[in-house]
Structure formats: structure tokens, C-alpha cells
Amino acid sequence: FLTKKPEQRLGCNLKGEDDVRTHAFFRRIDWEKLENREVQPPFKPKITNPRSGENFDPVFRNARMEFTPLDKNVLEQMDPEAFHHFSYCNKAYHPVISEDLITKNLQRMSC
Numbered sequence: 001f002l003t004k005k006p007e008q009r010l011g012c013n014l015k016g017e018d019d020v021r022t023h024a025f026f027r028r029i030d031w032e033k034l035e036n037r038e039v040q041p042p043f044k045p046k047i048t049n050p051r052s053g054e055n056f057d058p059v060f061r062n063a064r065m066e067f068t069p070l071d072k073n074v075l076e077q078m079d080p081e082a083f084h085h086f087s088y089c090n091k092a093y094h095p096v097i098s099e100d101l102i103t104k105n106l107q108r109m110s111c
Contacts, residue, residue, distance in 0.1 A: 003009040
């Protein structure tokens with residue numbers, strides 16, 4: 001699932017999800033029970049604070065964050081029609097952002 005090229009990624013070819021369902025790694029999964037939410041997770045992490053990251057290794061929690069450089073060619077090749085009428089905004093994502101700022105950004109981005 002973490003393969004960068006989609007054409008090489010499990011489940012991203014013509015067989016789609018069947019490739020995932022029939023892969024040896026997932027052979028013991030009862031997909032019908034999973035879809036019906038009848039399967040108990042093998043591990044439930046204990047969370048004392050949803051923002052703490054307490055279940056992640058300190059190596060990753062303390063690592064310096066680096067953003068992937070933006071490829072301007074990707075933005076130029078995007079079809080803006082693919083996002084026409086797209087208006088979803090998760091207000092809980094960053095509680096510091098004000099409604100006014102969200103509204104201004106949405107108005108600026110609308111086609």
C-alpha cells in the first residue's frame with residue numbers, strides 16, 4: 001500500500017480490491033465479517049490524549065518534520081473541473097483557524 005507508483009501498488013490494477021483480498025498476507029481475514037464489523041481488532045492502543053502521539057515511537061515523535069517540495073508541474077497539469085463544487089472543509093482539523101479565514105480561502109479557491 002505504501003508503494004509510491006500507483007501502477008505498482010497492491011489493489012490499484014485492473015483486479016482492484018480482489019488483489020488485496022487474495023494476497024497471502026490477508027489470507028486469514030474473513031472479509032464478510034470484517035465488512036459487517038464483527039471482527040475484534042487484534043490490538044487496541046490505549047489513548048490518554050488524542051494529541052499526544054503516545055503510541056508512536058519517540059524516534060518518530062522527535063524527528064524533524066520536512067515537507068516534500070512542491071512540484072509546480074503537478075499543479076499546472078491538474079484539471080480544476082475535477083474539484084468543481086468541492087466544498088468540504090473539516091473544521092475540527094485545526095481549531096485555531098477562524099471561520100472568517102476558512103470562508104475567505106474557500107471564496108478565493110472557488111471556480
